């Protein structure tokens with residue numbers, strides 16, 4: 215036998231199709247997760263499907279992103295999600311409990327399970343040996359309603375890890391190094407599967423740091439085998455019964471293999487404004503820092519925070535630095551509070567936030583103008599921290615802590631103390647922030663005034679015409695298309711309001727251009743729509759009348775989101791034709807639904823350009839029906 219671990223799990227959950235690269239398959243979904251900033255849409259969509267109960271083994275709704283309650287909007291959204299959870303028997307994780315991905319590892323992740331989540335960092339669960347995929351919200355709503363997920367089988371990229379990390383070098387440096395060699399597009403079309411001797415020296419949460427940032431590679435997901443280290447973690451969490459071994463066959467076949475010697479790696483930093491703009495710290499000239507932020511779903515585990523506490527013990531945060539720490543979960547917060555580490559952090563002068571996403575999504579702690587902010591997070595896109603002129607650098611917790619003391623970016627190789635963390639034999643876990651499904655549940659749904667109906671497209675028109683509203687460069691993120699910060703995030707359930715901020719990092723009048731011209735087209739470069747899974751980056755353009763996005767290539771989740779809402783993602787047959795289209799050009803496509811799976815002729819005045827729709831027959835059907843919700847409602851009715 216020569217099967218990869220990923221294909222074994224997909225085959226175990228297979229409902230329809232053959233697990234071979236490029237094939238479309240339908241798989242059983244064991245678990246789903248949502249968070250609040252994508253969750254309101256998910257549950258509005260679930261409601262409109264008219265199902266009486268969910269069909270996953272279990273589903274969890276987390277409140278972790280929009281927890282800064284500066285007005286009634288976020289609290290109303292929380293209440294809406296809570297009432298939906300009661301109605302559909304979904305587990306509800308209250309605000310303050312922590313970040314969905316960290317809690318999934320601790321309380322719910324099961325090796326060998328398939329998890330679908332409405333957040334791009336869902337692959338964090340791959341650290342536990344799950345196939346954990348981040349998708350748009352509608353895919354999660356359908357997974358809850360049907361227990362199924364349809365996907366194109368990715369190829370497998372094997373990363374073989376040899377050797378052992380040196381002191382001061384950590385899992386974050388491993389994934390930053392991988393981003394340096396592969397780039398933010400390097401994982402597109404792949405599942406990244408880790409193997410090799412080096413695995414033995416990586417803890418469960420080290421592995422989760424690595425699979426988490428597989429999202430930044432553009433990969434469908436990343437996965438580690440479940441082994442004795444996984445078992446030990448689940449025992450500590452009082453979940454031994456959830457454990458089983460899963461690994462690839464000895465002579466597993468992979469589409470591509472890369473070998474990395476862990477002992478050769480050095481501390482790394484991702485420089486502004488992209489997670490793949492990576493350099494060795496030793497090659498960076500002295501960089502004074504203004505803010506240091508420790509936390510996020512990438513680096514907020516128990517051992518991450520304990521390392522930080524060890525480094526800060528008896529020391530003082532530099533007077534020119536604001537150090538802010540957001541623990542990953544309430545359980546971690548409690549343990550570091552019980553064992554005294556929290557006191558050490560406070561004594562050093564750190565600012566402690568409640569467990570949640572916090573500054574990672576610009577929910578507070580926006581740095582000052584032109585600040586240098588060092589963060590243990592996973593994304594450093596321009597403006598995401600809430601301050602457009604700030605420069606965000608991504609580093610490991612060790613680097614962040616020593617730099618907070620010194621006031622400038624410092625290599626953790628300079629740390630003299632021992633950084634080994636002895637984890638407790640068992641964590642004292644509590645579940646008091648969860649509300650579990652009740653027998654006699656209420657079916658009443660609470661909806662605040664900020665929750666507005668979402669736009670829904672009708673059947674696909676025969677001919678598409680309009681102007682090019684915007685032409686962008688390469689690697690445009692969903693943070694560019696639909697920015698997020700403390701001011702805008704409360705409107706995630708109010709698409710009309712949100713539409714005023716579309717493409718806000720690039721231009722400030724996209725909505726006006728779109729309204730004036732009755733919608734139109736967007737032209738993009740390569741890897742268009744990388745980053746977050748937010749389907750708002752598709753729903754808002756739909757609301758503003760965007761009919762198709764024409765790009766050199768698309769990021770996976772955003773492309774699916776466009777199809778799901780009914781906007782056609784088209785690519786240039788000849789990439790150089792990108793140069794032939796300009797903003798304000800009038801363009802015309804005839805008989806679109808007939809030619810979807812063929813060459814598509816685009817006419818601009820006297821020029822003709824050939825485009826392609828790179829989707830399956832099913833994707834074409836979805837587009838013809840005006841989106842995945844219309845398609846799913848039809849399927850659920852059995853029409």
Ligand code: MIC
Nearest residue numbers: 251252333334335746747748
């Ligand atoms: C992010 O890290 O960008 C987010 C916020 O978690 C998003 C989800 C969202 O936009 O709500 C993600 O990664 O999918």
Ligand code: SF4
Nearest residue numbers: 335510511571574575
């Ligand atoms: Fe939250 Fe940041 Fe993780 Fe997104 S990347 S889930 S905002 S902590």
